[in-house]
Amino acid sequence: MRVRNLMLYVVILTMMVFFVGCSTASKEVSKESASSNTASNEPSEAVSAYPEKPVTVIVGFSAGGGTDTAARMLFQYAEKYFGQKFAIVNKPGASGEIAWTELAMSDPDGYTIGFINPPTFLSHPIQRSGCQYELEDFSIIANIVSDPAIIAVNAQSDMNSLDDYFAAAANGDITVGYSGPGSSESLMLRQLEDFTGKSVNKIPFDGSAPSVVALLGGHVDSVCMNVSEAINYVEEGNIKIIGVASKKRVSDFPDVATFDEQKYPIFNIALRGVAGPKGMDSDMLAKIEDSIYKASQDPEFLKKAEEISLPIDYLDASDYKDLLVEMTETLKVEFEKGEW
Amino acid sequence: MALDIGVVLGNVFSIQTILLMIFGVIIGIIIGALPGLSSTMGVALFIPVTYAMDPGTGLAFLSAIYMASTYGGSISAILICTPGTPAAIITAMDGYELTKQGRSGEALSMATIASFFGGIISVVALMLIAPPLSKLVIEFGSAEMFLLAVLGLTIIVSLSQGSMVKGLIVGLTGVLLATVGTDTLTGAYRFTFDKMELFGGMPVVPTVIGAYSASQVFALAVQKRSTIQYDSEDNVKKTYNIVSVKEIIKNGFNIVRSGIIGTIVGIVPGAGMSIASALAYNTTKNTSKKPGLFGKGSLEGLAASEAANNGVVGGSLVPLLTLGIPGNSVSAVFLGGLIIHGLRPGPSLFTKYANISYTLFIGLLVSTVLMMIAGLVGAKYFGKIATVPTNVIAPVIMSLCVIGSYAIRNNIFDVQVMFAFGLIGYAMSRLKFFSAPLVLGLILGPIAESEFRRAMMISNGDVSAILASGISKFLFLLIIGFLVYPFIQEKVKEFREKKEEPVVEN
Numbered sequence: 074m075r076v077r078n079l080m081l082y083v084v085i086l087t088m089m090v091f092f093v094g095c096s097t098a099s100k101e102v103s104k105e106s107a108s109s110n111t112a113s114n115e116p117s118e119a120v121s122a123y124p125e126k127p128v129t130v131i132v133g134f135s136a137g138g139g140t141d142t143a144a145r146m147l148f149q150y151a152e153k154y155f156g157q158k159f160a161i162v163n164k165p166g167a168s169g170e171i172a173w174t175e176l177a178m179s180d181p182d183g184y185t186i187g188f189i190n191p192p193t194f195l196s197h198p199i200q201r202s203g204c205q206y207e208l209e210d211f212s213i214i215a216n217i218v219s220d221p222a223i224i225a226v227n228a229q230s231d232m233n234s235l236d237d238y239f240a241a242a243a244n245g246d247i248t249v250g251y252s253g254p255g256s257s258e259s260l261m262l263r264q265l266e267d268f269t270g271k272s273v274n275k276i277p278f279d280g281s282a283p284s285v286v287a288l289l290g291g292h293v294d295s296v297c298m299n300v301s302e303a304i305n306y307v308e309e310g311n312i313k314i315i316g317v318a319s320k321k322r323v324s325d326f327p328d329v330a331t332f333d334e335q336k337y338p339i340f341n342i343a344l345r346g347v348a349g350p351k352g353m354d355s356d357m358l359a360k361i362e363d364s365i366y367k368a369s370q371d372p373e374f375l376k377k378a379e380e381i382s383l384p385i386d387y388l389d390a391s392d393y394k395d396l397l398v399e400m401t402e403t404l405k406v407e408f409e410k411g412e413w
Numbered sequence: 414m415a416l417d418i419g420v421v422l423g424n425v426f427s428i429q430t431i432l433l434m435i436f437g438v439i440i441g442i443i444i445g446a447l448p449g450l451s452s453t454m455g456v457a458l459f460i461p462v463t464y465a466m467d468p469g470t471g472l473a474f475l476s477a478i479y480m481a482s483t484y485g486g487s488i489s490a491i492l493i494c495t496p497g498t499p500a501a502i503i504t505a506m507d508g509y510e511l512t513k514q515g516r517s518g519e520a521l522s523m524a525t526i527a528s529f530f531g532g533i534i535s536v537v538a539l540m541l542i543a544p545p546l547s548k549l550v551i552e553f554g555s556a557e558m559f560l561l562a563v564l565g566l567t568i569i570v571s572l573s574q575g576s577m578v579k580g581l582i583v584g585l586t587g588v589l590l591a592t593v594g595t596d597t598l599t600g601a602y603r604f605t606f607d608k609m610e611l612f613g614g615m616p617v618v619p620t621v622i623g624a625y626s627a628s629q630v631f632a633l634a635v636q637k638r639s640t641i642q643y644d645s646e647d648n649v650k651k652t653y654n655i656v657s658v659k660e661i662i663k664n665g666f667n668i669v670r671s672g673i674i675g676t677i678v679g680i681v682p683g684a685g686m687s688i689a690s691a692l693a694y695n696t697t698k699n700t701s702k703k704p705g706l707f708g709k710g711s712l713e714g715l716a717a718s719e720a721a722n723n724g725v726v727g728g729s730l731v732p733l734l735t736l737g738i739p740g741n742s743v744s745a746v747f748l749g750g751l752i753i754h755g756l757r758p759g760p761s762l763f764t765k766y767a768n769i770s771y772t773l774f775i776g777l778l779v780s781t782v783l784m785m786i787a788g789l790v791g792a793k794y795f796g797k798i799a800t801v802p803t804n805v806i807a808p809v810i811m812s813l814c815v816i817g818s819y820a821i822r823n824n825i826f827d828v829q830v831m832f833a834f835g836l837i838g839y840a841m842s843r844l845k846f847f848s849a850p851l852v853l854g855l856i857l858g859p860i861a862e863s864e865f866r867r868a869m870m871i872s873n874g875d876v877s878a879i880l881a882s883g884i885s886k887f888l889f890l891l892i893i894g895f896l897v898y899p900f901i902q903e904k905v906k907e908f909r910e911k912k913e914e915p916v917v918e919n
Contacts, residue, residue: 135453137745145461171822174609235449274870276871279597286550286682304738309736309760326570
């Protein structure tokens with residue numbers, strides 16, 4: 074008898090945890106929407122007092138990863154100029170889509186913003202009809218990182234340029250390790266294939282580290298990844314970059330020619346920036362934008378960023394928005410040609 | 414700046430560093446013991462704290478957390494059958510059985526000693542032979558990784574006590590569950606039902622917490638015992654016994670071998686702690702004089718699993734420090750810690766920055782010692798959990814399950830998964846199915862699948878490429894050996910028994 078009661082007790086307790094969890098969540102929402110209603114009635118007061126409490130920053134990748142490190146470092150410095158704390162909340166999963174969907178649907182009261190990673194951020198709604206957000210659902214705030222894609226080979230390889238690379242691709246199969254279908258590297262490789270009319274054997278890996286292992290061990294002939302991921306391996310003399318997909322040469326590798334300089338007019342740059350939900354007050358947006366701008370000029374932040382190979386590239390809200398709209402158009406055109 | 418051992422020792426044995434390492438060890442053990450708080454999360458959370466420290470001290474602190482959290486997983490695995498980290502699932506099998514028999518003190522102290530030696534072996538390997546070992550790292554291509562994962566899966570044979578069919582059913586169900594999620598090779602969505610939470614696959618940690626811990630809570634709720642251990646005066650007294658020196662010496666070879674297995678598996682990027690402890694457990698079972706005891710409370714099996722998963726710690730730092738390649742998610746975070754302190758992984762760590770690196774190594778050795786002291790002192794007190802009344806401990810475990818599964822992604826879906834697997838796990842245990850093969854299938858299935866397909870893509874569909882290298886052939890022989898040996902062992906036993914029977918009659 075006692076045993077049965079106990080079982081019941083445990084089940085009820087568990088249920089309670091669920092119900093309590095759910096009900097507080099809904100209470101919070103209703104409270105927040107109530108406060109946003111009052112805010113819209115008297116905007117000046119709420120806005121002038123802003124920020125009154127810490128601002129949540131949703132990050133769509135796990136704690137300790139590249140995106141998370143960049144976000145934590147940026148907001149640690151932005152806090153100084155913002156006058157309130159930024160609380161990083163990691164909501165990883167579905168290549169950031171979970172976090173961005175939540176960001177799009179969150180209350181535009183100025184206390185929830187998020188970190189975005191274009192072009193992945195932009196390609197979800199184009200590639201997947203089930204995606205529940207689009208670029209228009211966000212208030213774009215600022216860009217902070219630009220990390221161009223590269224193609225690299227083993228340091229001992231005799232290939233030195235894209236011409237060498239695609240000449241070899243014609244002779245037989247060149248294998249290239251990359252981060253898998255649907256990624257922006259995947260699109261770039263397809264664009265290169267379309268442009269040259271030659272194909273490479275694309276081998277997907279879970280991230281850049283395993284593909285570099287495969288490159289060093291001779292299991293693949295080349296890798297496609299971003300500049301920041303390559304710096305360390307290049308400095309140790311393990312790998313060699315044969316081209317970078319940026320508009321101008323990057324400061325870390327002034328000797329490496331861009332794809333464009335090598336007459337391959339293809340660009341691929343991973344961006345990291347900040348956005349809030351649509352409908353945020355413009356003064357609030359300006360305050361956040363300003364704190365990020367000041368952080369991006371902070372010499373201490375820039376020194377830290379250089380140490381962790383974070384290529385800082387500040388863009389203000391309007392420039393960033395224009396760039397994202399332009400990128401979206403390009404992605405849509407590419408999607409017309411087929412999935413990547 | 415060459416290595417100056419005086420400076421290094423001065424760094425490590427300063428009051429500040431020692432206090433930080435003690436703090437790191439305690440934090441690590443707590444993080445490890447709580448389900449859902451992983452080593453990765455622990456190290457990630459404390460990286461910002463190290464900003465202001467000097468690099469050697471900061472890294473020694475982070476590595477103390479890494480080492481201790483790996484060990485901490487065994488405490489909850491042994492006492493409440495809740496592997497604090499997936500690395501401790503093998504530990505839970507024998508550890509929890511021992512606890513039920515009132516031998517939690519022995520189990521905890523054995524786990525501590527084994528973890529200590531596993532950790533020490535791997536750190537010594539890291540200090541002395543890291544650069545040559547790093548060559549092994551890049552030899553492992555997709556074909557070798559596939560075989561290593563299959564080798565890990567063969568342990569299902571050893572895990573299925575009594576019924577091989579049941580073991581295979583559960584193991585393959587795990588592999589099947591692992592097919593859920595975005596296919597990393599083609600980008601196709603498999604069994605995701607348009608649920609974003611499933612795009613990344615079946616969440617492993619909530620599944621483990623559910624199948625082990627939540628199901629255990631239900632089992633505790635319906636059982637008649639008043640505490641976790643079997644009720645008896647004798648058991649209450651025994652709770653506080655720790656393992657005898659004789660028992661440790663008897664397991665000396667086992668622990669060293671398991672530590673080496675752990676170190677080697679740790680060096681291979683992407684292999685992970687579950688493969689290490691599974692392999693060590695399997696090897697030990699196959700060479701044990703009492704294989705029948707495995708899964709029913711074997712100190713040998715427990716020691717093998719724990720020595721191996723702590724062996725991974727030092728091993729995983731080999732590719733990280735020599736090549737900048739993180740072998741698992743913890744060392745990926747650790748890489749961030751290195752870089753933030755302006756250190757670039759590579760040969761220069763062993764030359765130009767030798768003082769910092771050796772501060773890290775010596776610090777790691779010292780924190781392993783501190784971990785052992787904390788563990789042995791704590792074993793007496795932790796063991797009390799086994800004597801806490803069930804109606805107190807069961808709700809506490811359940812709350813930890815909920816918090817633990819929520820904390821990983823801040824997502825309520827994971828809590829639902831945990832709850833579902835709690836019910837499934839409970840049903841399985843009532844029907845005498847074991848949950849360990851399920852978790853192994855879930856963890857190793859995707860590695861085996863994607864590495865096999867990747868190997869095929871590289872070789873353009875030529876299956877013989879799988880066995881092309883020497884390492885592949887060696888791994889393949891091991892797989893055959895692991896599959897066949899238990900049957901031979903059984904036949905030999907039957908044969909001997911038959912031979913002995915007439916002697917008895919005479």
